[in-house]
Amino acid sequence: MFIKQRPSWAISESEVTPESVYLNRRKFMSGVVASAATLAMPGLLQAKESSKLEALDYRQAAEYSTDEPPAPYDDITRYNNFYEFGTDKGDPAHHAGQMSVDPWSIEVEGECARPGRYALDDLLEPHSYQERIYRLRCVEAWSMVIPWVGVPLADVLKRLEPTSKAKYVYFETLHRPEQMPGQRSLFSTIDWPYREGLRMDEAMNELSFLAVGLYGKALPNQNGAPIRLVVPWKYGFKSIKSIVRIRFMEEQPKTSWEMIAPSEYGFYANVNPDVDHPRWSQKRERRLPSGIFRPNWIETTKFNGYEQQVSHLYKGMDLAKFY
Numbered sequence: 001m002f003i004k005q006r007p008s009w010a011i012s013e014s015e016v017t018p019e020s021v022y023l024n025r026r027k028f029m030s031g032v033v034a035s036a037a038t039l040a041m042p043g044l045l046q047a048k049e050s051s052k053l054e055a056l057d058y059r060q061a062a063e064y065s066t067d068e069p070p071a072p073y074d075d076i077t078r079y080n081n082f083y084e085f086g087t088d089k090g091d092p093a094h095h096a097g098q099m100s101v102d103p104w105s106i107e108v109e110g111e112c113a114r115p116g117r118y119a120l121d122d123l124l125e126p127h128s129y130q131e132r133i134y135r136l137r138c139v140e141a142w143s144m145v146i147p148w149v150g151v152p153l154a155d156v157l158k159r160l161e162p163t164s165k166a167k168y169v170y171f172e173t174l175h176r177p178e179q180m181p182g183q184r185s186l187f188s189t190i191d192w193p194y195r196e197g198l199r200m201d202e203a204m205n206e207l208s209f210l211a212v213g214l215y216g217k218a219l220p221n222q223n224g225a226p227i228r229l230v231v232p233w234k235y236g237f238k239s240i241k242s243i244v245r246i247r248f249m250e251e252q253p254k255t256s257w258e259m260i261a262p263s264e265y266g267f268y269a270n271v272n273p274d275v276d277h278p279r280w281s282q283k284r285e286r287r288l289p290s291g292i293f294r295p296n297w298i299e300t301t302k303f304n305g306y307e308q309q310v311s312h313l314y315k316g317m318d319l320a321k322f323y
């Protein structure tokens with residue numbers, strides 16, 4: 001985020017867009033409830049090309065979805081922030097194929113009754129997948145609409161039985177420098193692994209989501225395969241990718257961007273047009289795809305438009321102080 005962005009004109013608007021196909025399939029899939037037998041096994045998914053990624057079985061969660069048009073698949077998967085693979089927006093798509101995601105397990109620890117190492121499939125198996133079309137607003141002032149497939153975070157966390165001492169939940173990304181060139185870089189400002197956290201009530205909010213796919217297929221590596229967080233009312237950096245650790249904590253955890261620049265990036269990171277970043281305005285955002293002749297600037301809305309679902313979490317809090 002300190003690093004220059006790939007200019008908006010670098011996104012080709014003529015890139016192939018599968019969304020018409022997708023919209024048809026959404027109609028077809030509507031109402032389908034995933035059966036245990038057809039649930040995809042994210043651990044099997046390594047292919048880089050979208051066409052090779054395994055299709056997921058899911059039902060739509062229309063009540064949680066925006067009807068704004070999703071960005072084309074190619075924009076969502078080629079314009080990324082995943083600093084483990086480099087700082088340019090195109091780096092993750094180029095380099096993330098090196099990361100092997102099979103097998104994948106998640107270490108669960110801290111204030112809960114069911115700590116331990118869970119194979120990803122065991123963690124996900126009892127849950128059926130749903131699709132949620134969310135806005136993602138990056139702190140860098142661009143945004144996209146993304147059709148995620150996954151499970152509500154609360155459903156997974158509840159099964160791990162957090163104790164009454166669990167006030168926060170902390171997440172960590174894979175640390176594997178041999179497959180992640182950004183973690184080997186001498187210029188990196190991040191103290192790896194990438195870390196994020198939520199207050200427990202934020203994590204339990206109905207919008208908090210663990211994504212395993214997008215556009216009906218398993219997540220490509222560059223988007224955080226095989227499992228990543230999506231917290232749509234917060235700046236995108238809270239939505240940590242490729243999660244390998246979940247820790248229930250009594251104290252507020254230290255998070256990556258806060259560790260790097262605490263005066264610029266806070267723990268809360270709620271999307272808020274009234275609280276500017278010290279170096280740029282947060283009043284507007286560039287909705288992708290955009291181009292040099294169609295920059296597509298739109299107004300940013302409080303809590304990224306999810307005020308109704310989340311504003312109660314911050315009642316009485318000074319959001320300029322707790323940014």
Ligand code: MTE
Nearest residue numbers: 080081082083138173194236237239240241
């Ligand atoms: N997670 C990890 N592990 N590493 C990262 O660099 N970048 C964050 C977030 N999750 C990041 C991460 C930022 S800044 C954003 S905006 C979103 O991922 C981008 O998600 P996307 O590439 O799927 O759009």
